[in-house]
Amino acid sequence: MNSKRRQFIQRLWQIIVAAGAAQLFNFEELLAAPTAVNRPRLLWLHGTSCSGCSTAFLDIEQVSIVEILTQFVDVIFHPDLSLATGEQVIHILDHLTHHEDGFILVLEGGIPIKYPHACLMGERPMTDWITQLAPRASMLIAAGTCAALGGIPKMNGTVTGSMTLREFLQYKNINKPLVALPNCPMKPEHIVYVLLHQLKLGQLPELDELARPIKFFERTIHERCIYYADFQERRYAERIGDPGCLLKLGCQGPVTHNDCMRFGHNHNTNTCIRSGHPCIGCASERFPRQIMLHRYGDRRAIHNEFDA
Amino acid sequence: MMTRCVVDPMTRIEGHLRFVTHIENQVVIDAQCSADMFRGIEKALIGYDARVAQQVTQRICGVCPYGHAEAAALALEHAMNLRPNANGQRLRNLIVGSYHLQDYLLHFYALCALDFIDITAVLHYQGQDAGLLTVRDWVKQEMASAKVFPAAPFLPRYEAAYCHDPTLNLSAIRHYLEALPIMATLHRMVALFGAKAPHPVTIEAGGVTTIPSLDSIIQFRTWLIPVAAFIRGAFRDDVTAVAQAFRPYFAEGRGAGHLLSYPFFPDATGANHAFAGGATLNGQYQPLDINKITEDSVRSYYSDQPDRHVKPLSSRHLTPIDWAQFNHERAQPNGKYSWARAPRYGGAVMEVGPVARIVNTYHAGINPAVTSLVNQYNQALGLTLADYPSVMGRHLARLFNALLILDRLEQDLEALVPDQLGFIEQPVPRNAQGVGLTEATRGALAHWIATDDQGYIQNYELIVPTTWNISPRDASNQPGAVEQMLIGTRIQNSAAPIELTRIVRSTDPCIACSVH
Numbered sequence: 001m002n003s004k005r006r007q008f009i010q011r012l013w014q015i016i017v018a019a020g021a022a023q024l025f026n027f028e029e030l031l032a033a034p035t036a037v038n039r040p041r042l043l044w045l046h047g048t049s050c051s052g053c054s055t056a057f058l059d060i061e062q063v064s065i066v067e068i069l070t071q072f073v074d075v076i077f078h079p080d081l082s083l084a085t086g087e088q089v090i091h092i093l094d095h096l097t098h099h100e101d102g103f104i105l106v107l108e109g110g111i112p113i114k115y116p117h118a119c120l121m122g123e124r125p126m127t128d129w130i131t132q133l134a135p136r137a138s139m140l141i142a143a144g145t146c147a148a149l150g151g152i153p154k155m156n157g158t159v160t161g162s163m164t165l166r167e168f169l170q171y172k173n174i175n176k177p178l179v180a181l182p183n184c185p186m187k188p189e190h191i192v193y194v195l196l197h198q199l200k201l202g203q204l205p206e207l208d209e210l211a212r213p214i215k216f217f218e219r220t221i222h223e224r225c226i227y228y229a230d231f232q233e234r235r236y237a238e239r240i241g242d243p244g245c246l247l248k249l250g251c252q253g254p255v256t257h258n259d260c261m262r263f264g265h266n267h268n269t270n271t272c273i274r275s276g277h278p279c280i281g282c283a284s285e286r287f288p289r290q291i292m293l294h295r296y297g298d299r300r301a302i303h304n305e306f307d308a
Numbered sequence: 309m310m311t312r313c314v315v316d317p318m319t320r321i322e323g324h325l326r327f328v329t330h331i332e333n334q335v336v337i338d339a340q341c342s343a344d345m346f347r348g349i350e351k352a353l354i355g356y357d358a359r360v361a362q363q364v365t366q367r368i369c370g371v372c373p374y375g376h377a378e379a380a381a382l383a384l385e386h387a388m389n390l391r392p393n394a395n396g397q398r399l400r401n402l403i404v405g406s407y408h409l410q411d412y413l414l415h416f417y418a419l420c421a422l423d424f425i426d427i428t429a430v431l432h433y434q435g436q437d438a439g440l441l442t443v444r445d446w447v448k449q450e451m452a453s454a455k456v457f458p459a460a461p462f463l464p465r466y467e468a469a470y471c472h473d474p475t476l477n478l479s480a481i482r483h484y485l486e487a488l489p490i491m492a493t494l495h496r497m498v499a500l501f502g503a504k505a506p507h508p509v510t511i512e513a514g515g516v517t518t519i520p521s522l523d524s525i526i527q528f529r530t531w532l533i534p535v536a537a538f539i540r541g542a543f544r545d546d547v548t549a550v551a552q553a554f555r556p557y558f559a560e561g562r563g564a565g566h567l568l569s570y571p572f573f574p575d576a577t578g579a580n581h582a583f584a585g586g587a588t589l590n591g592q593y594q595p596l597d598i599n600k601i602t603e604d605s606v607r608s609y610y611s612d613q614p615d616r617h618v619k620p621l622s623s624r625h626l627t628p629i630d631w632a633q634f635n636h637e638r639a640q641p642n643g644k645y646s647w648a649r650a651p652r653y654g655g656a657v658m659e660v661g662p663v664a665r666i667v668n669t670y671h672a673g674i675n676p677a678v679t680s681l682v683n684q685y686n687q688a689l690g691l692t693l694a695d696y697p698s699v700m701g702r703h704l705a706r707l708f709n710a711l712l713i714l715d716r717l718e719q720d721l722e723a724l725v726p727d728q729l730g731f732i733e734q735p736v737p738r739n740a741q742g743v744g745l746t747e748a749t750r751g752a753l754a755h756w757i758a759t760d761d762q763g764y765i766q767n768y769e770l771i772v773p774t775t776w777n778i779s780p781r782d783a784s785n786q787p788g789a790v791e792q793m794l795i796g797t798r799i800q801n802s803a804a805p806i807e808l809t810r811i812v813r814s815t816d817p818c819i820a821c822s823v824h
Contacts, residue, residue, distance in 0.1 A: 024705055044790070048347050050820045051322045052370020052506040058418070059492045059505075066439065066485050070446035075461045078318050084466035085809055086315035092457060100456070112346075117609070117634040118647070120344035121317045122325060151371030152367045157352030159628065185506050240517045241729040243655055269496045275503035275510050276517035276731075280363050288364050290764075291357040293512060295735055300357075300762065 014062040039071075040199055041103040043096060043133065044143075047126050048119050048153040048162060049109025052185035053144040054080050060188040061267050073195060075101060082293045097132045104195070105137040108186075110146045111152035111168045115162025121135050128202035130165075131172055139177040139198060140165060141191060142211070146235040148180035149210065149285045156290075166211055173224070177204055180211040183258055184282035190216055210285070212257070224261035238296040240276055250294025252281030310337075314801045316344075318812060320419040322371045325778070327812065329794055331802055339787065339794035341778050341812075343648040343819045346609070350824055351626045351764025352770040358384055358736040358759045360766060362512060365755065368770070369821045370506045371414065374407035374498070375748030376770075376821075377511040377757040379386035382744030387737045387757060392757070394576035396515025396730030398720040403502040403511060404526065404746075405717045409539065410494035410505075411749040412710045413814050415762060416547065416703065417487040421480055424550050426470035427462050437618050439485040440478065449606060449674050465512065466804035476549050484543040500524050500531075515731035522726045532544035536718070539710050543717045547707040550700075557700040558691065561811035565697035566656050567664035568776065570596065571755065572747035573716060576723065582716055583665045583747060584672035587653055595669030596752070598743065600654040601771060607642075607780040608649045609634060615783055617652070620756040620769040621741070647823040650782040651771050659789045660704035660751025660776045661815060664698045677715065699814040705748070706816075736763035744782050747756035748773050750816040774822035777815045790815055 027258045044054070058065050069075055077084065077092050084092060096103065107130065112118040116125035142165040143149035153162040163171065166178055194213065197205045205213040220292060222228065230236070230244040238248065247254070256279055260271045272279050280292045291300060309332070316326035323346035329336045349368055353361055362380040366373035383485065385391065392400065433444045450458040457464070471477050495505035501518045502508025510517040518524075551558075566589045573582035585596035602617035611627045629637065629644070637643035652658070669678045670693065685704065686692060695701050737759055744755045751773030760766040779788035787795065790812060800805045 004488055046324065049323075050367055050370035050373075050600070052367070052373070055370050055414070055506055057489060058414075059495050061489065061492050064439075064442065064485070065488050067460065070442055073474070074455075078461050079317065080322070080418065082319050082461035083427070083463065085319040085466070086317070088464050088466075089317055089319060092338070092460075110347075114499040115628055115631065117631055118628070123316065123326070146348060152349065152604055152676040153347045154365060155349070155352050155364070156356075157354060158348050160346065160348060162347075184367060239733055240512075240514075240731045241519060266496045266499035267492070269499040270503050270800070272509045275501070276519060277503060277509045277512075280509055282363075288356070288360060290355070291360065292363055293357075293359045298735075 011062045013220070019147045027217055030124050030202040031109060037256060039074050040195060041074045041076050041105060043076050043103050043137070044081050044106045044108070045126070045129065047107055047109030047111050047147060049144070049159070051080060051108070053108040054078070057188050057191065059112060059266060062190060066104040093129065095132070096136060101136040102138045103135055103136070104139055104141065104198070106141045106143050106149045106191070107165050108143045108148070110162035110164065112160035112162050113168075113171070114159070125180065130168060131174075132170060132172050134176055137226065139179070139204065140169070141194060142166065142178060142180040143191060144186040145182040145184040145282060148182040148212070149287070152288055178211050179207065181205055182212065182283040184287065189263065216259045217257040219257065221258060221260055221273070225253055225273060227273065246273060246278040248294070248296050249278045250276035250292055252284060252289065253279040255286065256281040256284040258283040311802050313805055313808070315805065315809060316394065318809065321813060321817045322369065322821070323817070324815055325812070325819050327794070327808070329805075329808065334798055334800070336794050336797045336799065336808070339781065339791045340613045341788060341790050342644055342646045342771055343778055343823050345391065345819055346628060346647040346823050348626065348628065350768045351624065351772050353363060353765045355626060356765050356767055358757060358763055361650065361755070361757060361765060363509065363527070365770065366507055368824045369818055371818055372411060372748040372750065372821065373507050374404045375746055375753045376755070377508060378404055378522050378746045379744040379753050380757070381511050381513045382601050382746060383742040383755040383757045384736070384744070385742070386551070386744060387740035387742030387759065388513060388734050390514060390732060390734055391578045392515035393723050393730055393732060395520070395728045396538065396732070397574060397576050397578055398724050398729045399501050399516035399518060399520060400511055400719060401720045402724070403498050403508055403516065405573070405713045405720070406494050406497040407505065408749050409535065409712050410491050410498070411526065413487045413491050413543065415749070416543065416706065417484045419427050420703070420813050421484055421546070422462070422465070423806065423813060424471055424554055425480040427481065429474055430481055432474065437482055440482055443481070443485070462554055466806045466809070468801070468804055468806040470554050473553060475554060480546050480550070482544055486538065490535055493535055495586065497528055497531050497642055500528050512731065514733055517731050520724055521800055525721065525724055525726055532717065532721070536714055539714055543710065544707060547703055553706050554700060558698045560797060560807065561697055561698055561699040561793040561814055563659060563789050566590070566655055566658045567667050567697065568653055568658035568660050568752050569664040569668045569750045570745035570747055572665065573713065581613070582675055583809070584669040584674050585745065586668040586672055587658065588664070588667055588671060589656060593668060598745070601651060601754070602651045602773065603651045604783045605649045606783045607644050607646060609637070609644050609647050610649070617783065620754070621758055621767050624767050628734060646780040648775050648779055649800070650779040650788065653777050657779070657786050657789050657792065658776050659697055660773045661702060662709050662749065663702055664751060665747060666705045666708050667696055678708070681711065692705070699810050702814040709749070738763055748821070750774060750818055751776060769822055770824060772821040774818045778817055778819070778822050790817070
């Protein structure tokens with residue numbers, strides 16, 4: 001093994017440690033990790049997305065995205081990275097549909113069912129693309145809140161009939177292993193962890209009933225909050241800038257499952273709560289809620305508000 | 309003989325774009341751009357709390373969320389008759405400005421560079437740079453493999469005339485690799501005061517919720533050092549070198565060249581901006597009049613009031629046509645063909661973006677730094693202002709924007725007061741209206757809000773940069789700005805129309821924004 005590869009594996013190892021997954025792999029196991037022969041192949045598609053999960057993926061730091069592209073996965077197609085354009089893309093996707101299987105399909109964004117023309121690629125609706133490609137995939141990753149739990153394209157008041165990836169597979173009777181990685185945008189460490197887990201152990205990490213890895217989504221933001229002691233002592237912030245628990249300013253921490261308070265965002269630079277803003281619940285099933293930043297004493301209801 | 313040339317999907321932009329051109333004697337005689345994705349966010353906001361607009365509208369776009377966050381906050385502040393204090397304004401500038409820099413690098417390196425730079429030049433690399441060696445060995449290995457798609461995602465590509473200069477090719481590829489961690493560092497800088505990137509939460513009407521500490525200010529400054537060195541060094545060198553190597557592209561993709569911009573990057577009082585609002589029509593600058601803005605949807609997939617020039621907030625409905633009507637329209641020669649609507653300024657088709665900011669600010673004469681930078685480059689490269697609305701002019705103008713914003717970031721950081729809250733709280737306004745104007749990297753962005761008697765959103769309207777640029781034809785059958793840029797272009801090979809994709813990418817389209 002050359003030293004360059006060893007350094008790469010060392011940085012990969014740092015991600016595993018940072019994601020709190022060190023007990024799953026040891027460093028020596030990783031040394032035998034992806035080679036040119038067994039590298040997983042990745043196909044990334046945009047549903048009704050904003051590309052936020054793609055740009056978040058580019059932010060992965062311990063290993064550069066170029067190392068990921070050259071040493072970790074074969075990215076067969078990514079809408080924002082591929083030099084292929086136009087018919088070249090359709091050719092790649094049609095080839096996958098008819099001649100390949102076993103690739104990993106990542107979907108970012110929702111899938112509009114009622115208005116299939118609300119998401120087209122090569123004049124074909126995303127509903128058709130997913131219906132053709134998902135059965136050929138070995139596993140699927142719903143990247144971000146839209147694909148995982150509904151999110152913005154499914155918010156109250158929208159009309160396109162947006163489905164999550166999981167809902168769509170059930171609707172089409174397609175049975176495939178699926179991982180949901182909510183957060184708006186998806187946290188890049190989460191997808192790297194899932195890919196490594198699949199690669200090394202040949203299976204998905206343990207998932208909850210919404211297909212989220214329990215490792216990241218078992219606990220709420222609230223349970224690990226820096227203000228949890230204030231909450232117990234009933235010290236509540238009444239205004240932005242006050243010390244204390246942000247619950248009465250509309251914090252969604254108690255109903256949002258994610259690991260933000262352990263691993264933060266952007267290489268643990270910050271979290272919403274540490275920056276003085278209540279959690280807006282961007283990884284939650286009920287995102288976006290009717291009121292997010294709630295003025296202390298505002299009498300308007302704080303619970304989910306719209307008549308279902 | 310006429311041929312039809314379709315590019316769908318157009319990759320390395322944000323979102324779902326299709327364009328269709330008709331080519332006669334190798335020249336494009338007709339072009340249609342279709343924005344192929346719709347979520348319906350702006351009217352879905354009706355009934356949500358007024359402050360929700362900030363969080364939801366930035367999720368229209370994961371590439372330029374900062375612009376929507378700022379425009380939504382400004383619209384609500386306008387309705388509240390409120391200005392942030394100096395610290396709040398400076399924090400906002402630091403978040404938005406860092407994000408602009410990230411967005412310029414993303415656009416030039418990740419999305420556009422490999423349209424000009426020859427990635428296969430890496431095969432001949434003989435030096436010691438670890439990144440280049442990794443890529444070289446990987447490409448070699450891939451090419452020797454039996455894979456169906458070797459060296460994806462860098463191949464396949466349009467085989468065309470890429471840069472022939474081996475030195476430029478290799479240095480630009482090295483900078484492509486180096487730009488990625490610099491972009492991640494810029495996102496960290498956004499997160500320092502914005503909580504996270506993409507989708508920073510802390511920009512609210514009234515300021516920014518983060519209280520800066522001495523530690524966070526020092527951290528920001530530490531990260532700014534390598535960023536500033538990269539932008540003033542590698543980025544500046546690469547853009548200038550590509551501009552010189554592809555000089556004919558100052559004459560490509562010109563379009564009508566009418567330029568619209570909004571005031572952007574305020575000082576701490578909020579009164580004076582680094583970049584001027586305004587409109588340049590036929591080379592003549594005029595101050596901004598937002599009452600001239602209308603939108604129609606004659607050729608867009610909506611059934612409401614399709615033939616009328618609609619002013620912002622004049623309708624609370626936007627009804628998409630259904631699948632059957634969609635297929636009917638697509639089959640008609642003059643049918644609807646895009647989810648984007650057609651905004652116009654006094655009826656005129658406008659280009660928005662980095663060129664509009666630079667040219668309008670130059671004409672308005674409000675910023676000596678802009679004037680001297682433009683004069684300096686015009687002299688060095690032999691350009692005039694008329695050369696800027698072009699493929700290469702847009703890349704060059706983005707460099708100017710980055711250099712100017714970098715200077716302003718350093719000044720705002722210096723003046724930021726630690727441990728002082730930059731947020732003023734007010735209740736959400738009842739029965740009020742406001743408009744927020746700013747610039748995303750890709751151009752002029754406006755939000756309009758109206759609230760009801762409880763502070764919930766009564767109506768919301770967005771007119772977004774890429775809607776201006778990528779718009780379909782309007783009620784007067786005028787093609788949109790990018791359509792006009794494509795028409796008249798001479799192409800070598802309609803099977804690999806790289807001239808057209810270079811034009812479209814030069815406007816940095818964001819389709820998720822354009823339709824929202």
